[in-house]
Amino acid sequence: MKDVLTRRDWLRRSGMLLGGATLIGASTITAATPSQRRSRSPIRMMFNENPYGPSRTARMTMTKAFEESSLYNHFGASVELKEMLAKKEGVKPEQIVIGSGSREILNVTALHYLGDGGDIVANYPGYETLNMYAENLGAKVNRVQVKDDMSPDFPALEKAVNKNTKMINICNPNNPTGVAIGADKLEPFCRKIESKCLVFVDEAYNEYVMDKGYRSMVNLVKEGLNVMVTRTFSKIYALAGIRVGYGVAKPEIISKIEPLITGTVNILGLRAAMASLQDEAFQEMSRSKNLEAKEMVYEVLEQTRKEYAVSEGNFIFFRTGIPITDFQAKMEKKGILVGRPFPPFDKWCRLSMAKPNEMKKFASRFKEVMA
């Protein structure tokens, strides 16, 4: 009998408990030597990075933009990118806010809504950046555990909203699980809750999604609802280190959060983002290579009888069956870096997709570790 995840009971089986979110930082693992950085050795399967970029178009554009890198042209370029994004999303430029990665938009939204107190309801596990910034400000984060099938527990989320709640934080597709919520479930929930508090939907992995039931919540923003959506150039566009992301919401929301942004996006990032948006061939290549890599991992996981969650992102969350810290160490010895612990998922691993030859090495080394 194969032991592949049946979504209904995987959480129960893995004996998960909602504990404190003691998340391990990324700084030590990134302290690679210059040659390690360039050779991708060890193999990087830990940060949900796109291994194929930046695209050639982005590189060429950035090289041209060196000419304006000593200038304050980023103010104007920011306006240009906003106009481009507004057109793409079918909204007005005043409904777009650009940040140094979508992380900046998450943080500044927390700052606006929770800087003066209040609490936040978050789908858990999820992407914790916004929650952590909010906690830093002294806000209370009310984490509501997903159901056994890993989908949000909408009734419990709704119940957790009280008069102090300023926003609900949902990531879709979710990180670290990779699970996408269908529009048939998320839309009605957003419509029900938006009168009570902001519904924040982080769609960082939006462009990787293949599931026909998924839809971006930007449609609800267009209807004028109290919903905010974020996107990033870090994933399918492969510009993680260049730091560009954006948020889409009603002008009334954007005009309040934008002035709170502390930094300014760099000109190379802005130009690279504009070029990358138009480079559909690169996006398509990234998407199809990612699918190939995921198929390879699913196969290996089925061969080794591991449970996993079907992923709509560029990573797969699966049950190692051994403590994640042990698994991490064993894989690192074999030259492969895998995702950090996501407590309380102590026997689960988030594995990011890599290049084909790296994926092959992963497959054989994983089998050795699991033998």
Add this chain to the structure above:
Amino acid sequence: MKDVLTRRDWLRRSGMLLGGATLIGASTITAATPSQRRSRSPIRMMFNENPYGPSRTARMTMTKAFEESSLYNHFGASVELKEMLAKKEGVKPEQIVIGSGSREILNVTALHYLGDGGDIVANYPGYETLNMYAENLGAKVNRVQVKDDMSPDFPALEKAVNKNTKMINICNPNNPTGVAIGADKLEPFCRKIESKCLVFVDEAYNEYVMDKGYRSMVNLVKEGLNVMVTRTFSKIYALAGIRVGYGVAKPEIISKIEPLITGTVNILGLRAAMASLQDEAFQEMSRSKNLEAKEMVYEVLEQTRKEYAVSEGNFIFFRTGIPITDFQAKMEKKGILVGRPFPPFDKWCRLSMAKPNEMKKFASRFKEVMA
């Protein structure tokens, strides 16, 4: 009789009044076409940019860093840059905070000290970014006008500090005036005030200063005083569009403001900053070309009998004698962009230094306009 500025009475002569700081934004003037951006036509003498960069070293380093631009290596690179800066400044890495331009450090300091109320005392005219972010948060900015010789009115600044004051904001050398405060005056003031509130000193133009009486206030940070200093890679290092700056203060201050930063600095900026720090030849070239250009402007101003302030920055503040908006328009018609209005200095212009051939064009066209 030459009409060159005698510092004692220039303010009186120009009939300055301290009015509301209605500052005109930069976004319209930066909306240049791609060919204008590359050709530097019209000539840019409006934003205190370094016309010589980024340096060749910085460009080469950024090109190499394309390889890691799809990765989250900026966390590690940020640690590397901090260590380098700590060594340079003679402090510990935990005394350094890095931001997307020093602007981010200014904003986040305002956020920490004034997010929960309180007021700020500012030397005026000065660099208004921090003040404006603070006002956005609802804080009160108490602007204290400089003395007739354009140096800070220290007794008035001291008097303006009350129990609600969280910080004093000083820019040295000052922008838009270019005037540097000697250490013999600034140090005793800092020592006197730091027990009452944070003394914030923005030293963006530090590396251009030739005046022997000037000293960085980092020395006071090293002594453990309640003083914070900011620096930028936008000026002598010519990386304005790449967005890298830093702050130096006690670890207790850094640990409070750093978590409030909303964004993250990009990998190309971090690598370019590290390379630029070591490229002393480029810094020296920028410094000496800047001096040459300033000498040329002083000469033209003396020939046309205009008052000016002796500048330690990469720009010169001088009295046009005609409304600045008229002067701007006339110069723009001749293909030269000069600084925006700095109310209430309605007949003064901040002129940034440009390349030698551009400086020659400025000299002849300025004389035509003033004829």
